[in-house]
Amino acid sequence: MKTFIHYLSVLIATLIIVSCENELPFSIKDNPPKLVMNALINAESQANLLFLNFTGKDATTHIQNATIEVRVNGQLTESLRPLPPKQEGDPQCRFNITSKFTPGDVVRIDALTDDGKYHAWAEVTVPQRPAEIENIDTLTVPMLEYGHIRKYLRYRITLKDRPNETNYYRIVVDKQTTLRKYNYEEEGKGEYIFWTKHSYSFIGREDIVLTDGQPSTGQDEDNGLFDTARNIYGVFDDSRFKNTSYTMTVYNSTHVETASEEGFFHQMDIIIHLRSITEVEYYYLKALNLVDSDIYDETIDEPIKYPSNVHGGTGMIGISTEVSKKIEIETPQRW
Incomplete structure (x- = not known):
């Protein structure tokens, strides 16, 4: 799954109207990392990948130790550890979700780092299945x-x-x-x-x-x-x-x-x-x-704000039928 993470900046317009003597201080400490959860899950499949990262100053960074918990209608269905690296030199943190989802299910997915510092979650109601193609x-x-x-x-x-x-x-x-x-x-x-x-x-x-x-x-x-x-x-x-x-x-x-x-x-x-x-x-x-x-x-057009349904972090968890x-x-x- 190809994942796109874009970050908004409000500094550009401000810097245009201030003089060079009035520089705006910026500290990365004011913008601590957040968990990034991304998955487009097909309810008809029992092999769906979830990607987990940290936000960063210039790009996302990888997570080494974390757990994903999947709950369906309030019941824990699986607790997952990261998959082995897909290939040498690829540290992308991925999880294989195998829980079975049916239309109307309320699915909650939690991501927790082993050190206890980060916890993000998303809750999605599985949509009803479309009518058959005529x-x-x-x-x-x-x-x-x-x-x-x-x-x-x-x-x-x-x-x-x-x-x-x-x-x-x-x-x-x-x-x-x-x-x-x-x-x-x-x-x-x-x-x-x-x-x-x-x-x-x-x-x-x-x-x-x-x-x-x-x-x-x-x-x-x-x-x-x-x-x-x-x-x-x-x-x-x-x-x-x-x-x-x-x-x-x-x-x-x-x-x-x-x-x-x-x-x-x-x-x-x-x-x-x-x-x-x-x-x-x-x-x-x-x-x-x-x-x-x-x-x-992206150099001349306005930044795009992506919808996110992840609490305590950012990203997108979608489920389809x-x-x-x-x-x-x-x-x-x-x-």
């Missing part, structure tokens, strides 16, 4: 992308809003490419090994819901006419289709590129995930959309 129509179509016409797969996804409530959603297009490679052993014997690569990129610029009512085309983007944030994380609310059905349009490429040393194509599946997310996760991912879009320049449909791509064209 239908997915697919069609191969030509699209203009960066001045060139390429073939893309178009998905028209019909979904239905949960009635009589305000809902927040996320659409995830998971392209799963399975590769195979023959693993040679001594004496000429061996076997095929298989592994799967995931790609989550998609194009949703034509959809009125995914663009907050500002759809565009590839030509618009190439001309720089629509200088708006891209909905990279596929988040949306139900304000434009409340209590009814809606057909969403997205695109992605099923092009396969594999070098011989990497493996040979075996099969491809597209999994469309529709997730119910909490309101705070919705606004958090919208903020990430702005930061991760090409239009944001989902439904999904699989589309099998038997013989993808090599465009």
